[in-house]
Amino acid sequence: MATSQDTPNLASTIILQQLQTKDTYTAAEVTELQRELLVKQQQMEDRMWADSTLSKFDDILRTNYDKSISEFSDVVIYQISKITNALRGAFYTVVETHIQATGCYACTLNSLFKTSFEIGEGLIGQAVKSKEILYLENLPQQNLSVSSSSGLLSAKSIIIVPLIFNDKSYGVLELLFLTSLEDKYKDLLSRLSRNVATMLQSIQSNATTKELLTDSIFQAEALRSVEEELRQNMEEINTIREDIELKNIGLAQQMRDMEALKRELEIRTSIINKTTLVTESDLYGNMTYVNEKFCEVAKYSQEECIGKPHSLLRHPDNPKSLFKELWETIKAGKIFQGTYKNRAKDGSTYWVEATIAPVFNEKNELVRYIGVRYDVTERMEQAAKTQKLLIQAQIQGEELRAQEEELRQNLEETQAIQEDVVKLNQGLEAFIAAAEQSLYVVEISPDTKLLRCNDKFLKEIGYLQEELLNQPYDILMDKTEFQHYTSTLEDLKQGKIVRKIVKRLAKNKTELVLDATYYPVMNSSKQLTKIFKLSYNLTTYVTKIKELESKISPKK
Numbered sequence: 001m002a003t004s005q006d007t008p009n010l011a012s013t014i015i016l017q018q019l020q021t022k023d024t025y026t027a028a029e030v031t032e033l034q035r036e037l038l039v040k041q042q043q044m045e046d047r048m049w050a051d052s053t054l055s056k057f058d059d060i061l062r063t064n065y066d067k068s069i070s071e072f073s074d075v076v077i078y079q080i081s082k083i084t085n086a087l088r089g090a091f092y093t094v095v096e097t098h099i100q101a102t103g104c105y106a107c108t109l110n111s112l113f114k115t116s117f118e119i120g121e122g123l124i125g126q127a128v129k130s131k132e133i134l135y136l137e138n139l140p141q142q143n144l145s146v147s148s149s150s151g152l153l154s155a156k157s158i159i160i161v162p163l164i165f166n167d168k169s170y171g172v173l174e175l176l177f178l179t180s181l182e183d184k185y186k187d188l189l190s191r192l193s194r195n196v197a198t199m200l201q202s203i204q205s206n207a208t209t210k211e212l213l214t215d216s217i218f219q220a221e222a223l224r225s226v227e228e229e230l231r232q233n234m235e236e237i238n239t240i241r242e243d244i245e246l247k248n249i250g251l252a253q254q255m256r257d258m259e260a261l262k263r264e265l266e267i268r269t270s271i272i273n274k275t276t277l278v279t280e281s282d283l284y285g286n287m288t289y290v291n292e293k294f295c296e297v298a299k300y301s302q303e304e305c306i307g308k309p310h311s312l313l314r315h316p317d318n319p320k321s322l323f324k325e326l327w328e329t330i331k332a333g334k335i336f337q338g339t340y341k342n343r344a345k346d347g348s349t350y351w352v353e354a355t356i357a358p359v360f361n362e363k364n365e366l367v368r369y370i371g372v373r374y375d376v377t378e379r380m381e382q383a384a385k386t387q388k389l390l391i392q393a394q395i396q397g398e399e400l401r402a403q404e405e406e407l408r409q410n411l412e413e414t415q416a417i418q419e420d421v422v423k424l425n426q427g428l429e430a431f432i433a434a435a436e437q438s439l440y441v442v443e444i445s446p447d448t449k450l451l452r453c454n455d456k457f458l459k460e461i462g463y464l465q466e467e468l469l470n471q472p473y474d475i476l477m478d479k480t481e482f483q484h485y486t487s488t489l490e491d492l493k494q495g496k497i498v499r500k501i502v503k504r505l506a507k508n509k510t511e512l513v514l515d516a517t518y519y520p521v522m523n524s525s526k527q528l529t530k531i532f533k534l535s536y537n538l539t540t541y542v543t544k545i546k547e548l549e550s551k552i553s554p555k556k
Contacts, residue, residue: 046184061199066231069093073103076196081105084185087155092124092172127160128169134160137180157181161189163197170200202234271519271532272435277373285309297375299345315341330358330369351380389552444531448473462507476504492520493528513539
């Protein structure tokens with residue numbers, strides 16, 4: 001690039017070239033050539049000055065791109081005011097739908113007549129809207145003035161320069177001058193404004209990117225180092241964005257996994273709701289929630305139960321001491337467990353094994369109660385039949401009297417079995433946990449492969465999870481039992497729930513008698529995808545019944 005020292009030689013060269021085109025020149029022609037030469041020389045000097053100033057100013061912009069908007073505004077307006085010999089300057093930034101003063105020279109933001117404009121309002125707003133430089137000169141004295149140690153200085157001219165990048169306004173420069181503004185400064189401001197606008201847009205994008213990075217808790221650690229690199233080198237923004245997109249893909253996959261887990265939990269909860277009577281109540285015992293299974297057994301609709309006390313179901317045969325103990329236990333923050341009668345809407349009686357637990361909030365305040373109950377009517381009726389058989393055995397006479405004590409002992413053992421079943425429900429914290437602790441849970445694929453067995457079932461049959469995983473289901477059956485299961489599978493494929501008494505073989509070949517319920521899991525195409533089997537172990541109970549029946553049968 002030519003310097004100011006090179007300009008005279010360049011001008012002399014231009015004169016010689018022009019003089020060589022003619023042999024003689026008049027004094028007027030020589031004077032005109034000299035005038036043109038001076039004009040061109042001044043234009044070249046102004047252009048070189050502008051290019052040099054722009055280059056220096058670009059260095060200033062690059063060293064301040066990582067500053068905040070206010071710091072960047074102060075640096076830019078200070079440097080431009082020094083370059084153009086401005087009396088006063090102000091830097092305005094477009095923020096969403098309005099224009100806000102963010103930097104000043106020879107003044108403060110508080111001393112400005114107005115610091116915020118709507119787009120199109122005043123000279124500042126009009127410059128943003130029209131995207132054109134506004135220049136006013138020969139201003140009336142005292143119309144615009146600046147305080148100094150000598151008094152007030154009146155501005156003679158003012159220029160409003162919009163900061164345009166990609167046909168969008170990002171801010172405005174306002175400069176006041178004591179004299180009219182030279183054309184070279186106007187040209188310089190026009191060229192400078194594009195560079196300032198570009199950097200201002202980058203700083204705003206940088207600030208927006210930082211906010212997005214801060215808001216993302218999953219990406220905070222990964223993006224913290226990237227944020228520093230972003231301030232150091234704007235060209236790495238694309239790399240960072242690609243990194244964010246990859247992480248979003250991973251996040252989306254996690255969300256899909258969570259949805260799948262949620263659907264699995266919903267299926268399990270649905271199974272619990274079909275086998276378990278669930279209620280929630282307030283601190284006064286009024287029901288606030290009942291599930292479908294509860295309504296099915298109690299024969300009340302949800303509308304008939306909500307807001308009503310649990311005494312709606314109280315059977316007159318239950319002693320008052322039972323419910324006194326219940327309330328004393330749960331009000332003390334403990335879990336109550338018991339087996340008692342309830343009366344349905346039609347007056348029929350049903351038995352439940354109940355676990356009632358208090359629920360506390362984050363302040364450890366008691367807020368409600370949750371009740372989980374199992375319908376054990378069939379088992380209790382069977383126990384009642386057993387009692388009748390004992391009475392009949394007593395009536396048979398003296399020959400069976402010796403067996404009376406043994407029958408009573410058997411009855412006590414039966415009650416002990418019932419108490420063991422009750423203990424299985426202790427410590428319930430959730431419905432699914434209750435099922436896992438009190439039932440045998442087995443998951444089976446449509447092609448009769450074992451997918452999972454809960455710990456309780458594995459313990460009873462003596463297998464490890466690894467020994468049964470993906471093994472054929474008939475590993476636990478004899479051939480006859482497997483043939484019965486084949487017909488059961490056909491019903492499950494049609495979406496039917498099947499309940500039956502089944503026999504299973506433990507690892508040591510002992511036989512277990514189970515009260516099993518099979519629940520099919522269907523997909524949206526009504527195809528069987530999985531089978532849940534929930535079952536009670538009736539082996540001991542069945543054995544006791546057989547022993548009782550053998551003892552009370554009349555001798556031939």
